[in-house]
Every structure is written in structure tokens, then in C-alpha cells.
Amino acid sequence: MSTTVYVPGDAGALSVGAAEVAAAITAEAKRRGMPLNLVRNGSRGAYWLEPLVEVQTPRERCAYGPVHAADVPSLFAADFVKGGTHPLSLGLTDSIPWLKSQQRLTFERVGIIDPASVADYVKHGGYRGLERALQMPGAGIVQAVTSSGLRGRGGAAFPTGIKWKTVLDQGTTQKFVTCNADEGDSGTFSDRMLMEGDPLSLIEGMTIAGIAVGATQGYIYLRAEYPHAHAALKAAIAAAYQSRHLGADVAGSGKRFDLEVRLGAGAYICGEETSMLESLEGKRGEIRVRPPLPAIKGLFGQPTIVNNVVTLASVPWILAHGAEAYANFGMGKSRGTLPIQLAGNIRRAGLVERAFGLTLRELLYDIGGGTATGRPIRAVQVGGPLGAYVPPAHFDTAVDYEALAGVGAMLGHGGIVVFDDTVDMARMARYAMEFCAIESCGKCTPCRIGSTRGVEVIDRILAGIDGERNVQLLEELCETMVQGSLCGLGGMAPFPVQSALKHFREDFRARV
Amino acid sequence: MESLPSEQSAAVRRIVAQHRERPGPLLEVLHAIQASFGYIPGGAVPLVAEELNLSRAEVHGVVSFYHYFRHSRPGAHTVSLCQAESCQSMGAQALAAHAQKRLGIEFHQTTADGRFSLEPIYCLGNCACSPAAMIDGRLYGRLTPEAFDALIAAGTPAT
Numbered sequence: 001m002s003t004t005v006y007v008p009g010d011a012g013a014l015s016v017g018a019a020e021v022a023a024a025i026t027a028e029a030k031r032r033g034m035p036l037n038l039v040r041n042g043s044r045g046a047y048w049l050e051p052l053v054e055v056q057t058p059r060e061r062c063a064y065g066p067v068h069a070a071d072v073p074s075l076f077a078a079d080f081v082k083g084g085t086h087p088l089s090l091g092l093t094d095s096i097p098w099l100k101s102q103q104r105l106t107f108e109r110v111g112i113i114d115p116a117s118v119a120d121y122v123k124h125g126g127y128r129g130l131e132r133a134l135q136m137p138g139a140g141i142v143q144a145v146t147s148s149g150l151r152g153r154g155g156a157a158f159p160t161g162i163k164w165k166t167v168l169d170q171g172t173t174q175k176f177v178t179c180n181a182d183e184g185d186s187g188t189f190s191d192r193m194l195m196e197g198d199p200l201s202l203i204e205g206m207t208i209a210g211i212a213v214g215a216t217q218g219y220i221y222l223r224a225e226y227p228h229a230h231a232a233l234k235a236a237i238a239a240a241y242q243s244r245h246l247g248a249d250v251a252g253s254g255k256r257f258d259l260e261v262r263l264g265a266g267a268y269i270c271g272e273e274t275s276m277l278e279s280l281e282g283k284r285g286e287i288r289v290r291p292p293l294p295a296i297k298g299l300f301g302q303p304t305i306v307n308n309v310v311t312l313a314s315v316p317w318i319l320a321h322g323a324e325a326y327a328n329f330g331m332g333k334s335r336g337t338l339p340i341q342l343a344g345n346i347r348r349a350g351l352v353e354r355a356f357g358l359t360l361r362e363l364l365y366d367i368g369g370g371t372a373t374g375r376p377i378r379a380v381q382v383g384g385p386l387g388a389y390v391p392p393a394h395f396d397t398a399v400d401y402e403a404l405a406g407v408g409a410m411l412g413h414g415g416i417v418v419f420d421d422t423v424d425m426a427r428m429a430r431y432a433m434e435f436c437a438i439e440s441c442g443k444c445t446p447c448r449i450g451s452t453r454g455v456e457v458i459d460r461i462l463a464g465i466d467g468e469r470n471v472q473l474l475e476e477l478c479e480t481m482v483q484g485s486l487c488g489l490g491g492m493a494p495f496p497v498q499s500a501l502k503h504f505r506e507d508f509r510a511r512v
Numbered sequence: 513m514e515s516l517p518s519e520q521s522a523a524v525r526r527i528v529a530q531h532r533e534r535p536g537p538l539l540e541v542l543h544a545i546q547a548s549f550g551y552i553p554g555g556a557v558p559l560v561a562e563e564l565n566l567s568r569a570e571v572h573g574v575v576s577f578y579h580y581f582r583h584s585r586p587g588a589h590t591v592s593l594c595q596a597e598s599c600q601s602m603g604a605q606a607l608a609a610h611a612q613k614r615l616g617i618e619f620h621q622t623t624a625d626g627r628f629s630l631e632p633i634y635c636l637g638n639c640a641c642s643p644a645a646m647i648d649g650r651l652y653g654r655l656t657p658e659a660f661d662a663l664i665a666a667g668t669p670a671t
Binding site: 011012014015016047048050183184185186187188189191192224225226227228262263264265266267268279280281282283284285286300341342343344345349350351372381385415417418419420423428431435438439441 | 535536537538539540541542543570573574577578579580581596597598599600601602633634635636637638639640641642644646649650651652653654
């Protein structure tokens with residue numbers, strides 16, 4: 001019997017040499033005349049250990065990492081295919097403390113299964129949620145999602161069930177389910193990992209959404225910067241059509257659901273839901289004024305569900321295990337789990353799925369191990385380029401939508417970017433304004449003009465021109481953008497600037 | 513505006529014909545044109561407009577809105593360096609300065625020999641392996657100036 005070896009096909013793992021490792025393993029096995037079944041799984045999310053090679057032993061999976069192509073002959077010499085000991089041995093994968101401490105619901109199969117195999121997906125609990133959903137009325141499915149307490153994981157944290165109910169209640173014949181896979185926030189990669197490592201869970205979630213509200217067509221709006229996810233989604237959609245989980249007769253129910261992927265084209269604003277809808281229609285990604293809400297008048301003017309990847313991919317678990325089981329995780333109004341992404345200057349970077357309620361300090365030090373450079377952490381940016389910079393004084397704040405809002409920050413899509421004490425916070429504030437200027441859709445003045453003026457004002461502060469007056473001007477400009485912008489880009493781009501001014505004022509001084 | 517040679521016009525018309533019946537086809541059409549030509553030739557704009565019954569302004573407006581669509585032919589290799597926060601925290605700006613010096617060009621430029629185009633990109637989703645770059649669709653992580661030089665020296669990055 002041939003041994004199964006896992007080498008991730010995840011883009012992040014590939015970026016540090018997983019393809020070379022896979023090729024070296026195949027070549028070495030061939031040279032030794034050893035039959036080998038090589039599976040290109042997703043990543044377990046422990047990126048500091050990538051490329052992470054796993055072997056299926058008779059009992060459990062053993063891990064080795066980080067493996068480089070040059071290590072492969074010695075791995076074979078150590079009989080790694082039988083779980084042999086090697087300097088890169090990490091023991092049983094499930095016993096690695098960093099992974100063991102997690103509560104993986106949405107990511108339960110990521111890094112474990114062959115992402116393109118429906119059989120593997122079903123073997124690991126896939127399509128049980130859809131099976132349940134097909135036995136329920138649409139309103140029952142929506143109620144289950146509402147009871148689970150699931151809130152939008154894209155960043156806005158709007159209750160998913162309420163959104164679905166609005167679409168369900170519309171009396172039109174054509175409705176749509178759209179997935180916002182325009183994961184543009186720096187420091188975030190959970191959508192990418194999920195689409196590459198377990199794309200069928202997203203497909204199943206969208207199918208359940210379609211069955212629930214009576215939509216027969218789904219679109220995944222994927223950013224063009226994710227070619228690996230694009231390939232993984234296309235392969236998984238084809239497999240789901242093949243197994244009749246998509247198409248005219250979903251799982252023998254007589255109900256139709258079709259799904260396709262559409263590519264974005266490098267515009268950050270298209271992660272804003274109305275801008276995404278414009279882009280899906282083939283137009284400039286300029287935001288729409290709300291109301292009407294997309295749930296009432298969305299894609300091509302029809303009622304449309306717009307949900308993030310992780311939100312939709314959490315639905316199968318909720319349906320399969322029950323709303324209550326999901327709601328039992330978490331704290332306050334933040335129910336369930338959140339795939340948190342530790343990024344930037346941190347020793348053990350990667351994906352940490354845990355129930356809401358963990359503190360930033362636990363995440364940054366106990367799990368993340370402090371900075372990669374070994375210097376003290378000076379600031380973390382939570383929630384992407386529109387999120388506030390949080391100083392160490394607030395590291396005891398819990399990861400929870402309301403708790404973070406309480407210290408003037410926001411959780412967003414769950415990305416945490418770590419900076420050491422060499423960071424220049426005035427420069428980071430300038431970058432926030434510059435990014436907004438580059439990415440503004442141009443529809444409203446506070447965002448379009450305000451961001452450009454913001455860069456200029458910060459430049460004057462750094463040049464030592466009228467420092468005090470310009471800092472005051474910057475504060476007023478931020479307030480105008482927050483209050484006067486049409487959407488979250490101009491409305492939140494000032495958050496990193498304001499937080500930098502508040503917590504790191506000493507950096508806003510003239511440069512020599 | 514450059515007008516397209518007839519065989520290229522025919523190629524554009526074929527691309528439009530493949531996507532015409534799909535809802536909201538313009539972005540799909542532009543992606544297919546860029547995949548085929550390497551950029552969106554100015555001469556393709558009126559053709560696409562005519563074929564999709566849109567105004568030239570609408571098509572130009574879409575082409576110019578999205579950073580991904582190129583207006584000129586890129587170099588043989590496109591090097592995109594992530595300049596977003598996570599990569600900045602791991603030295604992306606120093607890496608960008610190094611890359612610009614090494615290639616002798618700035619962002620948004622192509623080397624005189626037409627081999628390399630250098631672009632900033634805002635997040636490749638590889639933030640746990642910062643700093644990141646993409647060269648000809650292939651992703652790189654934990655990139656150092658030395659590793660960058662080795663990739664450029666190799667000319668055609670291994671795939």
C-alpha cells in the first residue's frame with residue numbers, strides 16, 4: 001500500500017518553496033522505487049512552519065517543517081514515510097501546541113483534505129449542512145442562521161440571518177447570492193486560505209443560501225491578485241457540478257443553483273458591497289448610495305445576498321451541528337469563532353481560529369511569540385488599512401466586536417498586523433491617507449479630495465511647517481472624512497491616522 | 513488613438529462574441545483581452561464599445577478605473593512588490609528601494625531592454641510570509657534583497 005504524503009498547494013506555502021519540496025519528494029520516491037500518494041492539501045495556517053510536510057501514518061498524521069527541497073533526501077533516509085525521527089520532526093500534527101489550542105469550526109477541513117475532491121470533502125463531514133437544509137423550509141434555514149448569532153465576517157459584522165431574511169421576504173422571482181471574495185485588507189488571508197484549502201465549504205454555504213432565500217444563481221467576486229484561489233475555486237465548482245451538488249438538481253432535490261467566479265481587477269473599493277455589485281455588472285466600481293439595500297435592490301436590480309467568504313463558509317457547520325452549538329462559542333454579541341490572522345512582524349504568523357474573547361495580548365505573545373525581529377511590539381493595526389493602530393496599553397482588550405470598538409478600534413476582517421519599535425507612526429498615518437487617495441472611487445468629495453489633502457498636510461507636519469496648526473487641521477480633516485464620506489473607505493481611512501495621532505503623537509514632528 | 517491591425521480587431525471581436533451573452537460582460541471581456549494581448553490596446557476600446565453597444569466613454573471609464581488593466585505593453589516579466597502595511601512591517605520599503613536600484617527603474621516603469629516591469633501591489637494575501645512579491649503570477653514570500661537579485665539574475669523565474 002502506498003503512503004500518503006501531504007505537501008500544501010496553498011499560495012503562501014508555495015511562496016516559500018512548497019512546489020520544489022513536492023517535486024523533490026516525487027523524484028526521491030521514484031528514485032527509490034517507493035510508491036507514494038502525494039496530496040496537495042491546503043495550509044494548516046502555521047505559516048512559520050511552511051512548507052509543512054505531513055505523512056499519514058497508520059494512526060495519525062506526522063508533521064515535518066519547515067522543509068526545504070534540500071532536506072528531502074535526509075527525510076527519506078530517516079524513513080519519514082513511516083513517521084521516522086528527523087531534526088525537522090514536529091510530532092503528530094494535531095499535537096502541535098499552536099494548532100491544538102485552536103477551535104477550528106469554519107476551518108475544520110482546511111489543510112486536512114484534498115481541496116478538489118468531493119469524496120474527501122464528504123468523508124470529512126462536508127455536505128451534511130446542505131442535506132439538513134434541504135429538509136427545511138427556507139424560513140427555517142434563515143432562522144437557524146439568525147439563531148447562531150453569525151455576523152458578517154467581512155468586517156461590518158451585520159447579523160447574517162437578518163440580511164438573509166430581507167432577501168427571503170422579497171417577492172421577486174430572480175434573486176442572487178454573491179460572495180465578496182475581494183479580500184484586500186493587508187494582514188488578512190483567511191478567505192484566500194479557505195478558498196484554496198476547502199473551497200467546497202464556500203460552495204456549500206452559497207448553495208444553502210440560495211436554497212434558503214430562493215436564489216438560483218450565485219457569483220463569487222474574487223480579486224485578481226489571487227490566481228491560486230481562482231484555480232482552486234474553478235476546480236471545486238467543476239467537481240461540485242460533476243457530483244450534482246450544483247446545477248439543475250442540487251443533491252437530487254429538484255432545486256437549481258448555479259455558481260460562477262468573476263474576477264475583480266485590482267480595486268480595493270470593490271470590497272465595499274455596492275461597489276462590488278457595480279463591478280460584477282461590468283461597470284466602474286463606484287459605490288451606490290444606500291438605500292436601497294442590496295438585499296432589496298442588489299445585483300442587476302434584484303434582491304441579493306452579499307456575504308464574505310468566511311461568513312458563507314461558516315453556514316454548513318451551523319446547519320450540520322445546529323445553531324446552538326455555534327452560538328455556544330464566543331462572548332457577548334460576538335458568537336461563534338473567528339479566524340484571526342496574525343501577520344507582519346510576528347514570530348509565529350498564521351491563522352488562528354478561536355472563539356471570540358481571547359485578548360490581543362494572548363494572541364500576540366502566547367500564540368504569536370512576539371515580533372519576528374525580537375524587538376518590542378510598538379503597535380498593532382487591527383482590521384486592515386482602515387483599522388486603528390492599537391498601542392500596548394490596550395493589549396488586554398478582548399477580540400470581540402464591541403470590546404474593540406470600546407477602545408476606538410475595530411475588528412474588521414480579523415487581521416492583526418504587528419509592528420516593532422522601529423515603526424514610524426507618522427509615516428504609517430501618511431500611508432493610510434495615500435492608500436485612500438489611490439483607492440478612492442471618486443464619488444464623494446471628502447474621500448476623493450480629503451485623502452489627497454491629508455497626505456499634503458502630513459507632509460507639511462513632517463517638513464516642520466506650522467506643525468501645531470497642521471496637526472489641528474489634520475484632526476479636523478479626519479473628522480470631516482469620517483462624518484461626510486459616503487462609504488467606509490473615506491469614512492474609516494482616518495481611523496489609523498486618528499489613532500496614530502492619539503497614541504503616538506510624538507512621531508508627528510519635523511524631520512531633519 | 514492607435515487603431516488595431518485587422519487580425520487583432522478580429523481577435524477582439526471573437527473575445528467579445530464569447531462573452532456577449534453573459535450578464536455584465538465588460539470586465540470579463542477586458543480580462544480576456546489583457547490575457548491575450550498583455551494589456552488593453554487603446555484601439556480595442558471603440559471596438560468593444562461598438563460590439564457591446566456601450567459608449568467609448570463607458571468602456572474607457574472602466575478600463576481606467578481598475579489598476580489591474582494596463583494601458584501599454586508590459587515587459588517580458590512583471591514584478592509586483594507588495595507595499596501594504598504587513599509587508600512594510602517586514603521591510604517592504606527597503607526591498608522596493610533595492611529593487612528599483614537593481615532594475616534601474618521606478619514603480620510603473622519598464623526596463624529599457626523590455627525585460628522587466630515593476631509595479632507596487634497592495635496585498636497579495638501572503639501577510640504571514642511578509643514581505644511578499646509576485647513575479648509573472650508566481651508568489652514569493654519572506655523575500656530578501658539577495659533572493660530578489662537571484663530571481664532577477666535567473667531572468668525567467670522558475671515555475
